Amino acid sequence: MVQKTRGGALLALAAALLAAAGTAAAKPCGEPGRWYDPAAGERLTTAEALSRLRGSEFILLGERHDSAAHHRWQLYTLAALHGRGNLAAVGFEMLPRRTQKALDRWAAGKLGAEAFFEAVDWQRVWGFPRALYRPLLELVRMHRLPAAALNVDRATVRAVRRQGWAALDAEAREGVGRPAPLEPAQRERLEQAFQHHPRQDGLDTEGFIEAQRFWDRAMAEALEAARRRHGAPVAGIVGRGHAAGRGIPHQLADLGHAPADVAVLLPHDAAEACPGPGEADLVFLLEPGRESEGGEEPPRMGVAIAPAQDGPGVRIVEVLDGTPAARAGLRAEDRVLEAAGQALERPGQLQAIVERQAPGTWLPLLIERGGEQRREVVRFPPP
Structure with missing residues (x-):
């Protein structure tokens, strides 16, 4: 006790x-x-x-x-x-x-x-x-x-x-x-x-x-x-x-x-x-340094996401500085409609796609910003 x-x-x-x-x-x-x-x-x-x-x-x-x-x-x-x-x-x-x-x-x-x-x-x-x-x-x-x-x-x-x-x-x-x-x-x-x-x-x-x-x-x-x-x-x-x-x-x-x-x-x-x-x-x-160890953690885009609520896709809540998402020009309130050609309905789908990305690869996205659709590419850094 x-x-x-x-x-x-x-x-x-x-x-x-x-x-x-x-x-x-x-x-x-x-x-x-x-x-x-x-x-x-x-x-x-x-x-x-x-x-x-x-x-x-x-x-x-x-x-x-x-x-x-x-x-x-x-x-x-x-x-x-x-x-x-x-x-x-x-x-x-x-x-x-x-x-x-x-x-x-x-x-x-x-x-x-x-x-x-x-x-x-x-x-x-x-x-x-x-x-x-x-x-x-x-x-x-x-x-x-x-x-x-x-x-x-x-x-x-x-x-x-x-x-x-x-x-x-x-x-x-x-x-x-x-x-x-x-x-x-x-x-x-x-x-x-x-x-x-x-x-x-x-x-x-x-x-x-x-x-x-x-x-x-x-x-x-x-x-x-x-x-x-x-x-x-x-x-x-x-x-x-x-x-x-x-x-x-x-x-x-x-x-x-x-x-x-x-x-x-x-x-x-x-x-x-x-x-x-x-x-x-x-x-x-x-052992020193092991507490923060992430193991074989897959790449991260660097965004906080949430359900879109009022339509298809997922909503970007926040983009963290210095991340692949920030370098790709993604912004808060962008709506991600597709990732790697797959239509998105919930945040977990985008998370699963990102987890499968290998270091050094590119992830094409279809996003909606201000009522207009545009294509962006998120580039994950090499190992």
Whole structure:
């Protein structure tokens, strides 16, 4: 059981990570391959760290979604927990609740990989390369572990963002209960995170915070349901901000769980300064530079995209400076109608096409700007 440090500073989702990256002169946290307890200031072996998790009902393994190093750490940690008989079920943020039947069939060995990813509509509901997550899913299948789809549909989150939880009936909010009010430090963290969020029409600070609270509540309730069904502990594969920001733990507390019931585990670059109390209960020290490793991540265009809503194609919300999209002259509010000759109806289609691009290749696009169609070519840099 991991003891909590009350009153510790919470992670500012974007600002703290940027600040940590700028502390090159700080004293390294410790030797790679070991664990660190921020509350006690102790460095631990894996056996010692895992022993402290005995009694925890929920173990949240925070990640940066596009980091291969983070997913390897999650895989090895799940395997270690299972080997010690300390893993009852695994929950995945990546999958909305409506995919639970397909996830059950996958975990039971009744659905092949291609059929599973098609059944859950992976590219649309999540979009990050499935190769990053497949080893985690294979571990669940290999050991026939119960698995839980923790998320809700993106459309549900958008509705909460625009209208608020109270304006939706139970069906419209997928049965998710009223989120617990935020503590001041949590609100400050989300306000800072909003400043780094890609701008979307109609997205303001309050809507962003409402959506994040709802997201945390939905996953907390799904984790609690998995615990009631399968026992404890339930491990959660979730984004770093939901775990380190105490979003999910805060909602679990509102559901009646004591702080000691929830353990937050994070990967951390061993060359950086140790995190302070409050960010995590235990951190695993990665080889320097590996925390940001993206593995064999496919090329990125450098755009934030959203459904077009009022017609075909997908809408570009933001174009990041210095990216292939920016060099091709793409602009915010452009509508991408075709990519590589394929008509587009939803963002996941464009993401899938981009993922298949090899370094050094060109991607022809048909876009609409100001009511006129034009052709552009995005050139991906060579390796």
